[in-house]
Amino acid sequence: MFNRILAATDSVTTPDAPVVTAARLARQHHARLYLLHVMESASTENRRWIRHYETGMEMIAGTEYEQTVGRVLRRTYRDSISGEEAAVRVTAGFPWEGILHWAREIDADLIVLGPHSTRAMEKGVVRIAGLVGSTVENVVIRETCPVMVVNHPANTQQLRFERVLIPVDFSRSCECAVCFAARLAANCHSQLQVFHMIPVLPVPKYSRSAYTRDKAGALKRLESLYRPYLDGLDHRYIVRAGSLPHLEILNAVRDQNSDLIVMGSHTKETGGKWYPGSAVERVGFRAACPLVAITDPQVLIHWKGRLADTVQKEADRKIHVSTDADALPPSTP
Template sequence: MFKDIIVGVTPTGIDECAVKAAAEFATKFESKLYLTHVAGMEQGWGAIEHLEPSGETGRLKEKMEDMYGSYLGSIPGSQIVVVAGIPHNELLRLARKKNTDLIVMGPHTKAYEEKRSHMWNMAGSTLERVSQRARCPVMIVHKDVVCKEPLFDKILVATDFSEQAECAVAYGGQMARQYKADLVVMHVAGPGGPDSGEVVARLKEEYGGRLDGVKGCSFEACAGEPAMEILRMARQGNADLILMAHHSKEQDPEKAFLGSTVTQVALNAPCPTMSVNRHFDLRCGLMYDQTGQVVTAEAEATV
């Protein structure tokens, strides 16, 4: 399912749960795993071009090996990658180069992001920028993940009816079919919005057809603050994966990145949160088209 996985890390150790989850996925799916640290934030912009010649990237790689080597030792082909640059740019660049189908990231600390903002004059976090711009799904992990069988059996997808959210719903349908999982598609309406009956009807009309055949597929609507309602639904339904689209209609980058719903959910959820902004097919035995229908070998050959 996941054939090439990148996990982004910092020297703080706060990413250990993400590394552990990525290593378990890589073991389960026999994936290639790239544990990646982007150096430069701590040293400052002017130091970036000197990090590799000075041997600093090599020393950081040794540090990463000491911190996380125990998780990687049993994974054939796993690599520790340390490069100099701006974190989100380099993670996205590596993901494109390796054609990865999953990026795993841990939480970020307020102190780390404040330091980064002052140094680079950038609002928002690496986590937010990667999850917004990545071509593949991004999974945010802030607590231990139990790698069970099946891996996921209760999946929650939150949609705001945007184009990006449609990609998240489609990916949720693929995962639900792959794992024969229950799938809940929900929408949180704002103050003065349509009543729950109207919203559920719209959910069924827009997504029902492409989710035919998904075990236990249901649609839910509620009103309130989106992050709080998504978290409530995840806890009440014992979800083991939350899927969302990370995007913003804000033109101001600071307003767009700070306090985004996907980040609020990801850092407080009882399970991993996956950000999906583009259509992406699972690399597994069954392939699905954008309507959620299985693509046969004959049909795939004609594409």
């Protein structure tokens, strides 16, 4: 399934969640792990003008320093990686550029990142609640490989992916997410939890009859669009009404005890680039379990199968708001 997993970290001396999780995942799937540290510079003229990882002293990073940092990284993660299990690379530049360059060089089939810098205070970066950070955003925008966002180290049990939640809004990228999750489930024997939120306007009343009607319509659309991928797999559809997708998704993850979230990157494409979208960013920033962001059909290049040929080319992909003009989700739908 996974053969080459790339994990990037900006922490040299302290283990962080993405690398620990990537190492466990690589071990479970007998994959090769590639550990990357990109040395950032505040200089626009010389990207090798950096601060020493330990003393904070400004210096020019040479080959000897890169080798030293590489050895320190191996010591830092000695409980997670050992021997020939992982390749370690230290380089200078913009983190997202370094990640993309190595991912394409090794033909990675999964990239594992943290939602924001672990050294934000040190670098003078202000963390903005709900945003996954510029590195994740720039990688998702430009990379077709699946990108996993990890807040907390995932344990071995969680990485079996027994329960996978896929939030969908009927967009093309969400269809790619369902296809990816289906291939994952075929390998991991996962239960797939396909989740859809009926957007409800923030006005005084949303009747139960309206909710029942909207839910029936949503279930029909889910079955019609995703059945080609889910036939023969353990799956269920979950429909709720709400106005804030990221909160409803996080509530569903908690209620369903999900081990993994798989999300399409966004509902639209602009200028050939796919953007993470607010739901992906807000869920990725808060989720207790890993989240995999899927961009476009090219993400499936390493997987058997593509988007189902049986799906109608003109499928209804509009996000349908509630049919009731006065709408708020019922307290117990």
